[in-house]
Amino acid sequence: MSGRLGGPVRTCIGCRERAERTALVRMVAKRDESGQFAWVVTPDVNHSSSGRGAHLHPDARCLDQARRRRAFGRALRVEGSLDLSPMEELAKTWPH
Numbered sequence: 001m002s003g004r005l006g007g008p009v010r011t012c013i014g015c016r017e018r019a020e021r022t023a024l025v026r027m028v029a030k031r032d033e034s035g036q037f038a039w040v041v042t043p044d045v046n047h048s049s050s051g052r053g054a055h056l057h058p059d060a061r062c063l064d065q066a067r068r069r070r071a072f073g074r075a076l077r078v079e080g081s082l083d084l085s086p087m088e089e090l091a092k093t094w095p096h
């Protein structure tokens with residue numbers, strides 16, 4: 001057996017490809033305490049936050065695609081303005 005099947009599989013909201021959950025970054029929407037935005041999209045690095053999550057490859061192109069497609073609000077089931085800066089900060093640490 002050469003395939004690595006068996007782990008939970010999720011869809012990247014950027015490129016829409018399916019991947020093992022462990023290969024994707026999970027993110028959740030949290031209420032913006034500052035009131036500047038409706039929601040803050042925050043990486044859930046420990047996979048510990050409850051609630052609805054969305055998944056993305058750790059790849060700036062997937063982040064871009066998801067943003068262009070306005071996939072965050074849809075995937076996270078939230079409406080209103082979204083602060084993506086925590087994701088953009090995280091994206092700076094991703095390999096290019």
Ligand SMILES: [Zn+2]
Nearest residue numbers: 012015057062
């Ligand atoms: Zn992707």
